[in-house]
Amino acid sequence: MSTQTAGLSVLLMAVVAGGAPAQSPVMDGVWRSQGYGNVYEIHGATLNAFEVTNTTCVAGGTAAVDTTAVPGRTATFRTPGGGETFVRAGGSADHKLLHSEGSASDERIDRIPRLPAVCDHPTENTPNGNFEVFAQTWAEHYISFDLKKTDWGSVVEANRSKVTSKATPTELFDVMEAMIGPFGDTHAFLAAPAIDRVFQRLRPGTDRAAKGGLRAFRSGGMAALLGVTDRAYLKTPLRRFCNDQIQYGHIDETTGYLRILSFSNYVREGGFAAGLAALEAALDDIFSDRALGALVIDVRINGGGADPYGLAIASRLATSEYLAYTKMARADPIDRNKWTPGDPSLVRPSTRPGFRGPTVELIGPLTISAGETFTQALMGRTPPVIRIGENTQGVFSDVLSRRLPNGWRFGLPNEVFRTPQGATFDGPGIPPDAAVPVFAEEDVAAGKDPGVAKALEILRKK
Numbered sequence: 001m002s003t004q005t006a007g008l009s010v011l012l013m014a015v016v017a018g019g020a021p022a023q024s025p026v027m028d029g030v031w032r033s034q035g036y037g038n039v040y041e042i043h044g045a046t047l048n049a050f051e052v053t054n055t056t057c058v059a060g061g062t063a064a065v066d067t068t069a070v071p072g073r074t075a076t077f078r079t080p081g082g083g084e085t086f087v088r089a090g091g092s093a094d095h096k097l098l099h100s101e102g103s104a105s106d107e108r109i110d111r112i113p114r115l116p117a118v119c120d121h122p123t124e125n126t127p128n129g130n131f132e133v134f135a136q137t138w139a140e141h142y143i144s145f146d147l148k149k150t151d152w153g154s155v156v157e158a159n160r161s162k163v164t165s166k167a168t169p170t171e172l173f174d175v176m177e178a179m180i181g182p183f184g185d186t187h188a189f190l191a192a193p194a195i196d197r198v199f200q201r202l203r204p205g206t207d208r209a210a211k212g213g214l215r216a217f218r219s220g221g222m223a224a225l226l227g228v229t230d231r232a233y234l235k236t237p238l239r240r241f242c243n244d245q246i247q248y249g250h251i252d253e254t255t256g257y258l259r260i261l262s263f264s265n266y267v268r269e270g271g272f273a274a275g276l277a278a279l280e281a282a283l284d285d286i287f288s289d290r291a292l293g294a295l296v297i298d299v300r301i302n303g304g305g306a307d308p309y310g311l312a313i314a315s316r317l318a319t320s321e322y323l324a325y326t327k328m329a330r331a332d333p334i335d336r337n338k339w340t341p342g343d344p345s346l347v348r349p350s351t352r353p354g355f356r357g358p359t360v361e362l363i364g365p366l367t368i369s370a371g372e373t374f375t376q377a378l379m380g381r382t383p384p385v386i387r388i389g390e391n392t393q394g395v396f397s398d399v400l401s402r403r404l405p406n407g408w409r410f411g412l413p414n415e416v417f418r419t420p421q422g423a424t425f426d427g428p429g430i431p432p433d434a435a436v437p438v439f440a441e442e443d444v445a446a447g448k449d450p451g452v453a454k455a456l457e458i459l460r461k462k
Contacts, residue, residue, distance in 0.1 A: 027065070027075055027087065031096070031109040032116075035329035035340045035414065036400065037141060038107070041115060047077075050119055051402055053136040054333050056129075057119035058405055084271065101272035102306035103398060104373070105327040105343035105415075125405035127167040131160065134176055134410060137402050140333035141414040147427045148183050155179055169195045169406070176410070186368060187395040187413040194407065203394055203429075206365035209439045214303060214366075222301060225439050226259075229298070233257070233452045241282035242266035242275070248286045251452065254293035255459060256355075258286065260313070263370040264305025272306060279309055280352065283316050287353035294459040295355055296452065298362040300389060300438055304369030307345070307398075314347045314377040316354035322347055322380035325373065325417040342418070347377055358462040360386045360455045363430065364438030367392040373417055375430050380420065387432045388454050394429035434458065 031040045032052075041048040042065060049060035066076050074087040074096065087109075088097040094111040123129045135156045145152050162175050173192050177199045180188045189200040202210065209225060210217035230238065234257060238249040243266055247259040266275035295317075311324060324345045332338035363375055372392045378385040397413030404410065416424045436454045437443060443450055 026093070027096075030112050030115055032112045033098070034108040034110065035141075035331045036107055037137065037402075038109075039112075039116060039119070040109065050115070050122075051137075052116055052118060053133070053140050055118065055136050056123040056133045057116065057121075058123055058133055058403055060403070084273075102308065104307040104311070104325075104345045105329075108340060123405050127163050127165060127172055130172060130404045130406050130408070131163045131175070133402070133404050135160075135179075137400075137410075138180070138412060141330050141400055142412050143330055143336075143397065143414060143416055144183065144185065144426055145336065148185075150183070170197075173197050173199075173408075180412075185395065185413065186393055187397060187399050188411065189399070190408065190410045192408045202365070206393060208441075209366060218303075225301065225444060228439075228444055228447055229449045229452060232447055232449050239286075241285070242278050243268060246279070246282050246286075248289075250291070251296060251456065254291055255456065256286075256289060256292045256295045257298065257452075258295060259298045260302055260371070260374075262303045262305050263307070263309040263374065264303075266309070272308075275306070276309065276312065279312055283313065284353050287316055287355050292355055292357070294357060294462065295359045296362065296455045296459070297359060297385075298451075299367045299371045299374065300362045300364040300451065301366045302368060302371030302374075303366075304371055307370050307373045310370055310374030310377050311345055311347060312350075313374065314381070315350040316352065317356065317359060317378070317381055317385070318347045318349040318354075319356045319382050320349065322382075323420045324377035324380065325419060327415055327417050329415045339416070345377070347380065358383065358459055360388055360458055362438075362451045362455065363387050363389045363392050363432060364451075365390055365393055365429070366438075367429075369393070369395050372396055372425070372430060376417060376419065376425070379430075386434065386458055387430070388434045388436055388458070389432045389451050390435065390438045391431050392425070392429035394425060394427045396424070396426055 027042045029042060037052050039050040039052045045065055047065050051058045051060050068076065070076055072089050074089050076084060076086040085098065085100045088099055091097060096109050097106040098109050099106045123133055139152055159175050159179055163172060169192065173195065176190055184204045186202050191198045209221065233251050234249045235252060236250045238247040240247050245261045245266055249257050251257050266278045314324065324347045326342035326344045328339040328342045331340045361375060361378060367375060373396055375392060395413060396417040397415035399411040400414040401409060401411040416426060418424055434454055436451050438451060
């Protein structure tokens, strides 16, 4: 699964203050994000977060504000797992940038006079209240109604009458699942731990290799698929880095094979920065391979994670600076064509060990989220990275994670990643340059990997 930008309101539920924080008069007041639906009320050492739509308001938690001096920051919010969210230094008295580590962009926040009036009476925990939060949040933030050819207003009205004051939690869950299920959007989820229900699905037609769901696949079928490649093509044992998420070996004497299973879980303890340090050390080791004359990058099984990790790898392959993508979020609850200012992500050649020679990338339907933004980040590289396989999953946005008054969680994509030409790949995913079946049943049964075979064919012509 991808990096889940739950908004600061989620992160703040578990902030570790690390002692009595200093006062932050610069940040005192009420702040509202552009897009994202977040409102923050800060008074001295206390921050109260709210998840707000035009008609609903849900408390997002209370936290201490750690304003320990850190260069480049006005305030820092820390999570128990080591993650950080912080306000960047600079801006004006009424306009700031909020950054969550692991994200490729900032959240713009503006000072407002008071909490929105809708927060004077937070949305009640009733079937109708929960339905309203769910329906309105999707209305104001989802990016793909037009792509999915869906009139969300009609969907809401068709289901509102099904939610009565006596609706059971199971009945409410069924209604909500039915509303978003047809989207076939892997970044859409609904979780109700109290009734042991979770909804999340791969795009229809892309679950051939993971029919039991991604979690079951990772603990079972994934190893069998990876074993086909390992036995048929690898001439050296794989070296494993970053908690086994990064693997490297050789297909022949001069062709390296870099498998990236995710852009997350790179360290057992520590947050984003610790993971990045582990990745950089792994890349130093991998790209110190003096025999490397060509490279195959395999992200056909990649569940996503932190987009900046992908940018870090792309920088080791770059020969010149280029724009990877520009990220923006839905900015208006009504106008679906209005977006926040774009945050560009650049790929800059690294001064650390890297590889600038012929490179191909293996992609497929299980190339998901940050695996896809990584693929997009390679598209501007010179010489070009040739993509082999099938279309990627088609989900790029961080997940806007939200809570219902009853404690359930749900999420949806609210951002787009645009190419330098303004294109996006949400829905159908990024297509290959050379179409080759990915983990087709007959190939797996025969112990064949036509993707690697095609990669070698292309590289030998370079």
